[in-house]
Amino acid sequence: MLNLEIYPNHKIFDKDPGQEALRDGYGKGLLEAGKERNVVVLTADLEESTRCQWFKKVYPERFIECGVAEQNMAAIAAGLGISGKIPFINSYATFSPGRNWEQIRTTIAYNDANVKIAGHHAGISTGPDGATHQAIEDIALMRSIPNMKVVVPCDAEEARKATLASVFIWGPVYLRLAREKTPLLTTPETPFVFGKSYPLWISKGKTLDVAIIGAGPLLYNALLAAKELENQKIKSVVINLHTIKPLDKKAIVDWAKKAKAVVTVEEHNVLGGVGSAVAEVLAQEYPVPMEFVGIKDVFGQSGKIYELWKKYHLDVKDIILATKKVLKRKL
Amino acid sequence: MLLSYHRLKELYKTANRLREDVIEMLTEAGSGHSAGPLGMAEVFAAMYFFILNHRPKEPSWPQRDRLILSNGHICPILYATLARAGYFPLKELKTLRKLGSRLQGHPHRKSLSGVETTSGPLGSGLSQAIGVALAARLDGARYHTYVIMSDGEHQEGNVWEAVMFAGKNRLSNLTAIIDRNNIQIDGYTEDVMPLEPLRDKYQAFGWNVIDVNGHDIEEFVAAVLEAKAVYEKPTVIIAHTIPGKGVSFMEQKYQWHGIPPTKEQAKEALRQLRRLGGKIKSEHD
Ligand SMILES: Cc1ncc(C[n+]2csc(CCOP(=O)(O)OP(=O)(O)O)c2C)c(N)n1
Ligand SMILES: [Mg+2]
Numbered sequence: 001m002l003n004l005e006i007y008p009n010h011k012i013f014d015k016d017p018g019q020e021a022l023r024d025g026y027g028k029g030l031l032e033a034g035k036e037r038n039v040v041v042l043t044a045d046l047e048e049s050t051r052c053q054w055f056k057k058v059y060p061e062r063f064i065e066c067g068v069a070e071q072n073m074a075a076i077a078a079g080l081g082i083s084g085k086i087p088f089i090n091s092y093a094t095f096s097p098g099r100n101w102e103q104i105r106t107t108i109a110y111n112d113a114n115v116k117i118a119g120h121h122a123g124i125s126t127g128p129d130g131a132t133h134q135a136i137e138d139i140a141l142m143r144s145i146p147n148m149k150v151v152v153p154c155d156a157e158e159a160r161k162a163t164l165a166s167v168f169i170w171g172p173v174y175l176r177l178a179r180e181k182t183p184l185l186t187t188p189e190t191p192f193v194f195g196k197s198y199p200l201w202i203s204k205g206k207t208l209d210v211a212i213i214g215a216g217p218l219l220y221n222a223l224l225a226a227k228e229l230e231n232q233k234i235k236s237v238v239i240n241l242h243t244i245k246p247l248d249k250k251a252i253v254d255w256a257k258k259a260k261a262v263v264t265v266e267e268h269n270v271l272g273g274v275g276s277a278v279a280e281v282l283a284q285e286y287p288v289p290m291e292f293v294g295i296k297d298v299f300g301q302s303g304k305i306y307e308l309w310k311k312y313h314l315d316v317k318d319i320i321l322a323t324k325k326v327l328k329r330k331l
Numbered sequence: 332m333l334l335s336y337h338r339l340k341e342l343y344k345t346a347n348r349l350r351e352d353v354i355e356m357l358t359e360a361g362s363g364h365s366a367g368p369l370g371m372a373e374v375f376a377a378m379y380f381f382i383l384n385h386r387p388k389e390p391s392w393p394q395r396d397r398l399i400l401s402n403g404h405i406c407p408i409l410y411a412t413l414a415r416a417g418y419f420p421l422k423e424l425k426t427l428r429k430l431g432s433r434l435q436g437h438p439h440r441k442s443l444s445g446v447e448t449t450s451g452p453l454g455s456g457l458s459q460a461i462g463v464a465l466a467a468r469l470d471g472a473r474y475h476t477y478v479i480m481s482d483g484e485h486q487e488g489n490v491w492e493a494v495m496f497a498g499k500n501r502l503s504n505l506t507a508i509i510d511r512n513n514i515q516i517d518g519y520t521e522d523v524m525p526l527e528p529l530r531d532k533y534q535a536f537g538w539n540v541i542d543v544n545g546h547d548i549e550e551f552v553a554a555v556l557e558a559k560a561v562y563e564k565p566t567v568i569i570a571h572t573i574p575g576k577g578v579s580f581m582e583q584k585y586q587w588h589g590i591p592p593t594k595e596q597a598k599e600a601l602r603q604l605r606r607l608g609g610k611i612k613s614e615h616d
Contacts, residue, residue, distance in 0.1 A: 045483065045516045045523060065517060067486035067524025068453055095452060128362045128428035130436035132403065132451030201546035301442075311430065 002065040003199045005043065007189035010083045012223060018324045019181040022217065023120055025156030026177050027051025028204035029163025030088060034059045036167050040080055042066055043090040044073045047262040049091040049179075050120045065127050072105035074115075081113030086167055092126075093119030093135030097174065101141055108172050109147045110319075117142070123267035124308045131299040133287060139273025142174040144244050151194070152176045152215035152266075152274070156184045158242060161192035169194055178267075179307045180219035180305045185240075197248040201226045203235035210323050211255040212223035213239040214265030214293075215274050218314055222265045225319035234323065244277055252278055253285045267309075270294035291322035334381065334552050336593070339509045342548050347604055350577045352411035352424055354600045357591035360428040363436065366406035366574035366587040369559065374570055375412040377548050378477065379511030382555050390444035393588050394564040396474050397463050399447050401456020402481035402510065403437040404589070405525040409446070410434050427439035438599035452579065454487025456480055457507060464505040475559060479508045486524045491536075495567045498537030504559040507538075510545065512574040514585035514592050543568030577604050 002008045010274040011017045012320060030130045031054045033039050042064045047053045056063040066073040066274035070091050088098060091174075097104050097117055108115045117330060128136060142150050149169065153159040159177060166173040197213075201223055210229075218239055226236045241248065256262055261281065262277035275292040295312050309315050353368045364544055378398060379385070385395045400409050409425065414421045419433070426432035433443040439453025448459050458477035465521075468472055482491060498506055509529070517523050533540045539561045541554040551570065556564035574588070575581025578600040 043517075047517050049516075068483050069486045069488065070513065071488055099452065127359065128436045130428070130451070132435075132437040132449065133440065167466055195368070237445065286473070301608040302428045302432060302434075307430045 001201065001204060002300045003202055005188045006191065006198050006200070007187050008200060009184045010185065012185060013227060013253055014295055017183040019183055020156035021049045021050070021181045022153055022156055022159040022178040025153070026118060026146065026163050027054045027158030028161035031058060032160075032164050033167045034062070036086065038084060038086045038189060039167060040085050040087045041065060041090065042073050043078055044068055044070045044096065046091055046120070050118065052090050064190070066303040067326055070100040073104050075107045077115045078103070078107035078113045079113055079290060081108065081115040084110055085225050086114050086116070088116045088118055090118045090120065092133060093122040093138040093176065094133055097141050098135060100242065100260045104172070105145050109145045112147050112171050114170060117172065117174045118177055119174060120177045122176045122310060123178055123318060124180045124295065125182070125217065125267060126179050127305055127308065130302040130304045134300040136295050136300065137272070138176060139244060139266070139268050140276070145279065146243065147171055148242070149173045150176070151243050153242055154216055154219045154240055155182060157184060157188060157190065160243065165192060165194050171281055177218065178217055183220045185219060185223070192242070195246050195248060197239050197241045197243070198239050199237050201236070201238040203230050203237070205235055205274065206267055207235060208259040209235045209327060210261045210263055211237050211239060211259040212263045212265060212275075212319065212323070213241050213252065213255070213278055215241045216267050218265050218267050218309070221309070221314065221316045222319055224316045225251045225323070227269045228316065229323060236323070241274060241278070244274055247277055247281060249285070254279050254287050256282050256288045260288050261330050262288055263293060263319060263322045263326055264290065265293045267314060268294055269297055289326050291326040293306040293319050293322050332383070332556065334549065338381070339548060340378055343373070345380055346548070347577065348606060349408060349415065349565060350377060350604050352415070352599055353407045354578070354592060354597050356407050356424050356427045357412065358597040359425050361591060362428060363407060363591050364404045364589050365591060366514060366580055366584070367402065367405035367510060367512065369578060369581065370572040370574045370576045371405060371479070371575070373512055373546050373548050374479070374508060374510070374551060375408050376523060377551050379412045379416045381552060382434045384474070387413075387445070387564040390418060393587070394472070394474055397447050397460070397600060398566045399456050399463065399476070399478040399480060400438060400450055401449030401462045401478055402453060402484055405481070405510070406438045409438060409560050414444045437570045453481070453484035454489040457490055457493035457497070460505055461493055461502060461506070464501070464570070467504055476505050476549050478505070479510065481535050481550050482509060482513065482520050482526055483509045485526050494533065494536045494538070494602070501537070501563050502565045505565045506555065507565065509567060509569045510572055511569050512572045516585070516588050518585055529569060539564045539566040540569065542569045542571065545572035546576060579603060579608065582611060
């Protein structure tokens with residue numbers, strides 16, 4: 001059942017659970033963050049689609065338009081960051097941190113500059129724009145830079161909280177955001193603790209068959225899968241691993257010990273993303289059979305969000321299949 | 332190459348037909364970019380129906396002239412042009428941006444033949460065109476390489492790295508065409524991040540620069556012919572265009588950069604385009 005301790009959205013399993021885009025949650029968070037006077041917001045010709053314009057309206061003097069120049073934006077932010085400011089840089093994830101990766105690596109991360117990087121329109125759910133605009137590598141890109149912290153919110157509400165929280169976490173933080181409206185899984189009461197995962201769902205009973213660990217809006221599919229698995233007498237826990245770095249290793253190992261099998265879920269290439277992060281921990285501390293639900297090292301294409309989730313095997317039935325596969329491999 | 336009066340009329344007609352295609356495609360797709368594609372209809376008609384040495388039925392013909400679209404988001408006009416030129420069936424235009432389509436939201440080389448390279452991420456088309464032109468030089472091939480760029484993308488540092496390279500290497504087999512429509516997403520280019528004096532900047536980097544009215548096919552064609560005749564320098568044609576050209580409520584409005592018309596708006600747009608009867612007035616008419 002849903003983990004009521006974290007105050008989940010009670011309507012999750014309704015036909016209409018309520019939807020909001022992560023970027024909208026981010027925009028609200030940014031506006032709230034503006035109360036901290038050192039927060040400055042930069043964009044590269046994308047103020048509306050990255051939802052910075054809400055901040056701009058209230059704090060025009062702290063809004064910086066860079067034009068279509070992501071590399072320049074990142075390095076300017078580094079300069080601001082080492083001068084006492086808390087810059088948020090905004091573009092699509094394919095361009096920031098895609099195009100400006102090295103500027104982020106050296107001028108932001110190596111300097112430990114206090115810069116927050118909002119990677120918008122991440123994942124294939126970006127939709128009809130096609131593969132050029134669908135970032136499926138950004139978690140890997142950011143996770144592999146020392147000093148960088150990585151947060152992948154599951155819904156608009158969590159995006160808002162993560163945005164606000166990042167103001168008070170020193171140093172570079174990457175926030176992975178998405179374009180389309182997706183179901184709300186959490187509520188304003190749900191606690192968000194940077195670096196600390198939590199279960200969204202725990203099947204009743206003392207035993208567990210599988211731990212489904214994921215991040216981002218696809219956790220909605222994970223929840224639907226968990227519910228269906230319970231009908232089939234397969235007991236699961238669904239973990240919201242919103243912080244990919246620093247990783248909540250203890251929780252990952254504890255759940256692996258309880259379930260003895262793990263399925264990871266992410267809207268990212270299975271190479272280097274959430275599943276990889278989990279596997280790196282378990283391989284060293286408590287190896288169990290694992291299956292990876294994610295994009296299998298292929299580029300996406302134009303389409304609608306739900307068509308693409310299906311096409312690229314990120315659907316509820318794919319999570320169920322992965323679970324059955326991992327259960328067969330259990331010792 | 333002689334551009335007869337009759338041929339010129341035909342090209343204007345084609346340009347307007349392409350505009351109708353763009354409106355129909357975008358409306359069907361439900362997302363995509365309107366202003367840029369409409370503004371570039373004359374340039375695309377002139378390129379594919381007069382200038383380019385190409386074989387639509389043999390898209391990989393090695394001697395073909397290359398046209399690289401750097402600002403990939405205006406691909407509806409590229410797709411419409413390729414279809415009308417015979418690269419693929421017209422009815423496929425309706426699949427734009429849909430699952431399984433060869434007409435990806437931004438052009439993909441491996442999805443559709445006729446698309447010379449993948450684009451969408453701005454600022455890297457000129458560099459790729461330089462690579463193509465360099466390959467021609469190394470091979471002693473005679474084809475000419477064209478690259479279409481937007482004005483907004485000139486804010487990317489990559490563009491200027493490429494401009495510098497082409498100037499140094501005197502790539503006279505390369506011609507750049509800029510859609511100077513003065514808009515980008517967040518507003519007018521000169522408000523967001525000024526590009527002027529664009530002409531002087533290119534000149535300073537060793538380019539031959541020609542300014543034209545991008546809706547005047549005669550003037551545009553003359554510029555391309557001049558570009559091909561100029562030795563020792565790459566040429567850039569700054570095509571001054573009106574974003575959204577042909578549809579009154581879209582013209583000159585940056586708000587139409589990245590949205591499609593609604594069904595109602597499309598009806599009105601098509602009505603206006605058809606009323607023009609295939610003739611968009613240029614300043615020289
Ligand atoms: C590297 C990169 N950064 C950002 C974008 C998002 N983007 C798409 S079009 C565009 C505006 C560019 O202006 P321009 O090409 O002149 O637009 P148009 O005249 O067609 O409206 C931007 C910023 C992108 N496609 N690529
Ligand atoms: Mg423009």
